[in-house]
Amino acid sequence: MANLKEVRNRIQSVSSTQQITKAMKMVAAAKLRRAQDNIIRMRPYAQRLNTILANLTRNADAAADSEFGVVREVRKVLVIAITSDRGLAGAFNSNVFKGVNALIAERxxxxxAASISVMAIGKKAHDYYTRKGNIVGNYTHVFAKLSFETVRAAAEVAMDGFRAGxxxxxxxxxxEFRNVATQVIRTEQLLPLVPVGAPATAETTANVDYLFEPVKQDIVQTLIPQSIKIQLYKAVLESNASEHGARMTAMDKATDNAGELLKALKLTYNRTxxxxxxxxxxxxxxxxxxxxxx
Structure with missing residues (x-):
């Protein structure tokens, strides 16, 4: 038979944990709303930019002419792994690690191993891949003050590395953020450009005739780097919203589990x-x- 004092201590401990998980769920819910609004606003812009870029590269074969569209024999690879800075988000971070491992094993x-480098965005990815070695840069500060400027610096490192060979x-x-309870691991090629991967719509399949001012080539060469940076920024926003959704779900389940455990402990206490x-x-x-x- 359990000791009454021990059971009382366990009840107090579980009750305190439940209060913490409730508070973390509320904080995650507040952050999720802002993060969800950010990604919802970003998606139309990123999709529209992709549509324009797809038409330009289809009509003018700009991807092949761009320094970011050069297809080379794959000997060295940079994998950008986007995680969170903190844990307590269920399988959110571990799913990214599994996705990276699956990518390396399949592709x-x-x-x-020395020819595969990792750019870790988020403290969890940085800590994980630092132990494995061959990590590029330190981007643990990105989510502390998330903005296009902080993500652009990481994108430019990747672009400069690709351009230099x-x-x-x-x-x-x-x-990728779907809803509060659903996050899907996405693997996307950032470089070299793959215009055929653009979504097939009525506009992308049509022969769109653009008017360029002042020079067509200059506009295309400006648009392509901007599009690459936007795609990475969108991925970071997707990950940010997914993190808060995953943490909110995990803390909700933890609160429910604590409640069930409290019921069992109180029953044991009363019986004892x-x-x-x-x-x-x-x-x-x-x-x-x-x-x-x-």
């Missing part, structure tokens, strides 16, 4: 207390009968 199995491909792995009272009564009755018999 780059023939390459030596340090990397032949740049691929990003992140959680009742058994102790019954034992005391029996001892008193036994003592009284012994005195009466004597």
């Amino acid at each position: 780059y199995a023939s390459l030596p 340090t990397y032949d491909e740049v691929v990003m792995v992140y959680n 207390r009742q058994a102790a009272i019954t034992t005391e009564i029996l001892e008193i009755v036994g003592g009284a009968e012994a005195l009466a018999a004597g």
Whole structure:
């Protein structure tokens, strides 16, 4: 039979934990709303930019002419792994690690480990891949003050590396936000450009005739780098919203589990207390009968 003091201590401990998980759920819900608004506003812009870029590269073969559209034999790869700075978000971060491992095993199995570099955006990814080595830069500060400027710096490092031939491909792995309870691991090639990957719509399949002012080539060469930076920024926003959704769901489940555990502990406490009272009564009755018999 469990000791009453031990059960009381466990009840207090679980109750305190439940209060913490409730508070974390509320904080995650507040952050999720802002993050969800950000990604909802970003998606139309990123999709529209992709549509324009797809038409330009289809009509003018601009991707092949761009320094970011050069297709080379893949010998060195940069994988951008986007995670969170903090844990307590269920399988949010571990799913990214699994996605990166699956990507390497399926797509780059023939390459030596030293030829695969990782750019970790988020403290969890940085800590994980620092232990494994071959990490590029330190981007643990991105989510502390999330903005296009902070993400652009990471995008420019990847772009400069591709342009210089340090990397032949740049691929990003992140959680795409669907809803509060659903985040899907996405693997997207950032470089070289793959125009055919643009969504097929009535506009992208049509022969769109653009008017360029002042020079067509200058506009295209400006638009392509901007589009690459926007795609990485969108992925970071998707991951940010997914993180808060995953943490909100995880804390909600933790609160429910704590509630179930409290019920079981209180039931155990009441049974133990009742058994102790019954034992005391029996001892008193036994003592009284012994005195009466004597």
